[in-house]
Amino acid sequence: MRAFADLLDSLIYTRSRNAKLKLIGDYLRATPDPDRGWAMAALTGELDLKAVKPAVIRAMVDERVDPVLYRMSRDFVGDSAETIALMWPEPATPPALPPEALRLSAVVDRLASLSKADTAGVLGAYLDAMAADERYALLKLASGALRVGVSARLAKTALANAFAVDVDAVEEVWHGLAPPYTALFDWVEGRGEQPTAADVPVFRPFMLAHPLEETIVDLADYAAEWKWDGIRVQLVHVAGETRLYSRAGDDITRSFPEVAAAFRVPGVLDGELLVRGDAQGVGRDDATASFNALQQRLGRKQVSAKMLADAPAFVRLYDILFDGAEDLRPLAWTDRRARLEAFVARLPTESFDISAVIDASDFAHLGEIRAGSRDAAIEGVMLKRRDSPYVTGRRVGLWYKWKRDPLVADCVMMYAQRGSGKRSSFYSDYTFGCWTEGGELSPVGKAYSGFTDEELKWLDRFVRNNTVARFGPVREVEKTLVLEVAFDSIHASKRHKSGVAMRFPRISRIRRDKPAAEADTIAALERLVT
Template sequence: MRAFSQLLDDLVYTRSRNTKLRLIGDYLKTTPDPDRGIALAALTGSLSIPAVKGAAIRAIAEERLDPVLLYMSRDYVGDMAETVSLLWPTPGGEPELDDGTLSITEAVQRLVDAGRLNGPRVLAEMLDHLDASGRFALLKLATGNLRIGISARLAKQALADAFQIDVDAVEEVWHGLSPPYEELFAWAEGRGPQPTARDVPVFRPFMLAHPLEETEVSLDDYAAEWKWDGIRVQLVRTAGQTRLYSRTGDDVSGSFPEIAVAFEAEGVLDGELLVRGSDQGSADLHGGAAASFNALQQRLGRKVVSAKMQSQYPAFVRLYDILFDGPEDVRGLPWTARRKRLEVFVPKLHPDRFDLSQLIDASDFAELSDIRAGARDAAIEGVMLKRRDSAYVPGRRAGLWYKWKRDPLIADCVLMYAQRGSGKRSSYYSDYTFGCWAEDGQLLPVGKAYFGFTDEELKWLDRWVRNHTVERFRPVREVEKKLVLEVAFDSIHSSTRHKSGLAMRFPRISRIRIDKPAAEADRVATLKSMVT
């Protein structure tokens, strides 16, 4: 546990990507099995310990600590695990150092064996024998939520760099393996064969796009199609098994069982998961009516989806690429050849659950720009441009695929509440709730944003919040209704969950309007006129 806690400490206090790669790589090379495999699972978000959840940690902390001190400290620190690790009172005083006798594997196994009933007690006993760094590492392991600025991709890249293997080869088999990944490390160290994904419906890394910035491309070289406002998914069927994966490689088949059941042709397809809409006008123009992301959001993250939910929000996938045609890997073919394969493949599928993303018919870039400017369909985010001769390659490769998002909508809103951020922003009020004026003069919340501003603007906003606070609610401050923020957002939808009746899609702070009186901020009615 000592080595892992030291790794977390080092990662928390470095911003350099290269340094993080080196730190993780050195740890994986020097730590024996199975500890390094458990650590890799934790770093990639693949470690699950059902016995301990956040509520259980809060409960055992409240038993040992003054709750007022606990939550005041949590509001300041910004992270419950870090707060508990620093405040935890150990019998006989603070240990000078974790003595190294408790391994990661042993700690995880104790929690798994304890189950939900005894898990909190077993966790408390282990916390009693660790120093602050060890407690922090254990709590992060227990909850499976490290939040230390490490992505799953970066951890896999560190593994690849450390053992000089191809990270795409790691990604190719990752979802067919499970912690502690002993066969993966055996291959990396030359002690065993490369793991394969044969007869297992594993996830393949997505091909991604670069934003198109102030550049024209020739439509002789690039094909254009709509960028749909759903979630990117990969459909995999092999050996009679079907999986539906999200962009991050999470298996979401259980949330959309009707899609998994309907995909019966062997192969691997790439597309956009959407909810069926009713706007026939958009169906005629764009190739099939789809509802807004707000409709899709009603189903995301649900472990159990009722028949009623499936009926109210019928899901389908708009397909735009093919990776495997039956057992044949076609990723090396140019886009034009894959597109022809896809056009042959899609008619084999259930028409209510799958359709083909239509290409945009434009003679040149200027005409495409005009078509894009006129697209305000609820399910359209913009345009994709794909080089006609491009192979399907993992990650973002310059010059192959571009995303050209439609221009954002803009509204002037009044800052209402501010909340402390987490991690590096835990000392700043960086999460902002803002509102617009109703007809009766009330200020109603219409959205929340925590990015879009510079570091200097964050410091200015933090000072403004502290100097204009009128009420406090733990980590949240209510402020004087004086500051206007220009908010950019991709789209806005009707919502019964919010008092204003509105929900913004991807809101961000684009400008601080110190020049504008709050009374001149936008009205809720103005935002309702933007609903798509």
């Protein structure tokens, strides 16, 4: 645990990407198996210690530390693991655990084998035996939320750099391996063959797009498609098995069993998971419902027959990675598109269709088409270079996303809550509302982005100076400040008291010039519902 704790401590205080790559690479080269494999699992979010629940940790803290003092400290620090690590009382006689018992791999093995009844005792003994920085590392490891500024891609890149292999080769086999990745380290250190994903329905990383800002593209070189507002998915059918993966590589097959059952042709496809219009008439001319309808099915391990009937899912296909065992990713987009069109003809039409290419004479014409679209399921336009291969991640000049201009509404701040991490000392999460017909404010959304650091300081002072009630970490404020809120779309929602739900709300302006009474109404928002 000592080396892993030192790594996390260094990563927290390192801003440079290259410096982080070196820190992780040095750790992986110096650390033996299986410790380094479990460290990679933690850094990439692949470690899940099911017995260690937040409620168990909170109960342990309440037994050892004054609960009021802990909550006040947590509110100030903004991070539970850091607060507990610093406040945990040092025992008069620490448990004499042998060094081998405190190895990262030994700790993971022990925590992974615990029953819920034993978790508190074992975790408490570890915390008693460790220094503060090791306690911090242990709690981060156990909770599965490191938050040290390292993405899964960065960790894999560090591994690839450390052992002079191609990061895309690591990505290719990653989801076919399990922690502590012994076969992977055997390969990169020359002791074994390169792992393969043959005959296993594994996830391959998506090709991503850069935002189109000032760039103007020639449609002779780029094809244009609609950017649909659903869930980007990868469909894999290999050796008789079908899997659906989200953009993050999460297996979501059980949430959309009808799509998995319909995909029985060997291959790997890239597309957008959408929901058809329900019985209440949510659908539009192309029978595609809003994201709100899709959201109701996310994360469900069991899907009821009623939900399958009311919100049937389908996939609008963008690209093809494999046709059977043939890897098509090196081909140009034009060639892959032709192969995709041939492939989709072999799939059931009720579950799959293809995203049409937009017919525009030039870039200016495309801009007019984009500006005229305000479809609930359209986020904007994708521009794909016709000769581009399908490559992992974002590559400059290959794919661009040109999102539609956001909607805006003037809303009134109602509540505020402190943020986490570097924002833990600031009230940075704002709930805002609009006026009902009866002249009351009703919450319509929550936002914590879109403002500058200086604006954050101003908003924090406003909250502190205008608090009228406190509810734990939440502050109710005087209903006097108008915030201009930008959002991608808005949908009817039975789960929200106001009856509407915003998609991706963010603060675009602080309207100090506008009286709260002139903010928008719920009725005005309802007219924007698509």
